[in-house]
Amino acid sequence: MKTVISAIVLLLACTTNISFAEDATKGEAIFTSNCAGCHAGGKNFMSPHKSLSKEDLEKNQVNTTAAIINQITNGKSPMPGFGKLGILSTTDIENVTAYVLQKSTAGW
Numbered sequence: 001m002k003t004v005i006s007a008i009v010l011l012l013a014c015t016t017n018i019s020f021a022e023d024a025t026k027g028e029a030i031f032t033s034n035c036a037g038c039h040a041g042g043k044n045f046m047s048p049h050k051s052l053s054k055e056d057l058e059k060n061q062v063n064t065t066a067a068i069i070n071q072i073t074n075g076k077s078p079m080p081g082f083g084k085l086g087i088l089s090t091t092d093i094e095n096v097t098a099y100v101l102q103k104s105t106a107g108w
């Protein structure tokens with residue numbers, strides 16, 4: 001029984017990782033061309049205390065998929081609203097969000 005449960009857990013972990021990695025991989029290119037100007041290496045050159053580190057995202061309550069998607073879609077001056085301005089599609093925004101969450105968890 002234990003083995004069966006372990007196998008299921010392992011399978012779930014693998015499947016989750018694969019889809020997550022795929023999104024984040026696409027997100028990396030989007031990040032490089034749209035975000036790195038202000039956020040290279042997960043930093044924030046305009047507002048240093050609002051970096052993309054796990055700690056800052058938690059402190060500023062932008063540490064969930066929904067909150068990050070909202071920030072990228074609508075922006076928060078001086079950060080442009082990439083969705084509102086039609087620069088990025090919903091899928092692009094989801095992929096770059098996956099990338100930001102993955103990198104912040106890994107410590108950039």
Ligand code: HEC
Binds near residue numbers: 031
């Ligand atoms: C012109 C510079 C600029 C660009 C380009 C930019 N940002 Fe930002 N970003 C900022 C600034 C400034 C803030 C802080 C806004 C505020 O005052 O809350 C910010 C905040 C954030 C936050 C919240 C960080 C925190 O700790 O509060 C996230 C997440 C984020 N940006 C992601 C992105 C992503 C992803 C992209 C690319 C799609 C991007 N940004 C592009 C300037 C930029």
